[in-house]
Amino acid sequence: MVEVQALSKSYVGRTVLDGVSLSAPQGAIFGVIGPRGAGKTTLLKILATLVAPTAGDAFVAGASVVSEPLRVRRQVGYLPNDFGVYPDQTCAEYVEFFAACYGVPARERAALAADLLQLVDLYHRKDTPADRLTPAMRYRLGIARVLAHDPRVLLLDELTAGLDPRARVEARELLKELSSMGKTILLTAPNLAEVQDLCTHAAILHAGQITQAGPFDEVLATTPPYRTIAVKFLGDVRLAMNLIKAANGVVDVQPFNEPASPSDALAGVTLLKELRVTFDGAYADASVLLRSLMHSGVQVVSFAEEN
Template structure:
């Protein structure tokens, strides 16, 4: 649905996007995560036709966003991070205004707008003035507005920012519904766990580059593999330490009481710069199994053989810190 190739955008000496590559399939609920200033909004604004890229291409459903902006705009529903509403306009009239932009008028427009307002749980607010609605309601109204022309792609820039927990929960539910309806959705946030709960795929952006992308599970697995193996040994540690030191698979070894912390050569070599590779994961699993077999065959009694697990926050921190360190 969306193909971004080597996208660059600079503001003076500041490189907001530095050769960004991204691919989003039809029907995906894609979470675009990154710290403030990473390039999320710039990317979304370029896709939406609000900003011109310095170089690179953006294709939306096979249409070049730079050459045929109008056609791309018809395929996109965009919700910015900050937006205002009109004074003296009722919620239904607000919706009908945007419907009329797409040539939907009269009864058809009214029926469609009421349906969309129901979809975002605002069916009872049709006659309420827009400027009198709460922040959460305005966000949902803006989402309904972005759906008025039945776009295939929804671009939502931090749709849950500034919302209370209940409104966030409602917003997530609506997005899941839309995803089930077959819409392709790009939703940005700087909070990874918030997106991980609902998104089918995640892309983490840092300094204008895509650091990693894939499903939440694959990203978690990739990061967890970088954590050391924890081997708990029953009895003497000497044999286990000797075997591990002799093994070519082991990169680092440390110990605390009966536990040995082992980093594998393959895990330390696989950084996130290239993204998560399935072949790498399989190879690492093979090496873990080989190491365990060698220890058991060497007479070491093992009570547990596990890997330290990270949470989503630590994953995000780890990935973005790695990028900072590389630069």
């Protein structure tokens, strides 16, 4: 369904993708895994025909992203990791608008929007202004939007970034449902653990090159086991992030915030910051990282490896 052949993308003085090749069969949930700056977003933008490759080609349902971008767009639904909505539109109008942009006839749009909002469990919010949704609801609205023209391939950048744990679970269930409907899904994630139990296939992208690709279990078995360390602390997030990024064994670091409960808010817990560190170093490296945080004035409340 999606064939990427020796795809390269270079900007002035910088190579983002270097001869990337991969193949995603129909119905697969294909995870493109890599740290920030690995080239995941660029790869998805090329597949969505937003960015032109410097060399190579990619085919979506047989259509070339280089020579047949319009055919590709009919087959692809693209959801960027951070997308906006129009403040003057309700959820139903938002979906109907994009259905119109994809040429869905006017008489079909209202019913289609209702169906899609039901699918993503937002029908009860159909008349709510789209900009008043929570991040989790907005993500689901985005999914409804990308389905408006019934594409065969979904391109989802940073699947669940910014979502709370419950919303992540819901998003996973939704994607499994879409996969069971025959959609091929390409999604990006910072580590394998993020998409375990979801992806059927995966490719590890590192510094613009694919280091591993294939069925998920095979990739998992041959890839260094990344671990996730949750660091909770009080203080400056930027300082903590810079220290963590500079440490040995750190693959990626992302901010993570769960909504505080009313009792937590009373206790001042809202000031607590949390970072999720993707880590492939030794325990000694983790120990050095913790010491460097504490010596630099970051008030570490907890430093724990997640299962």
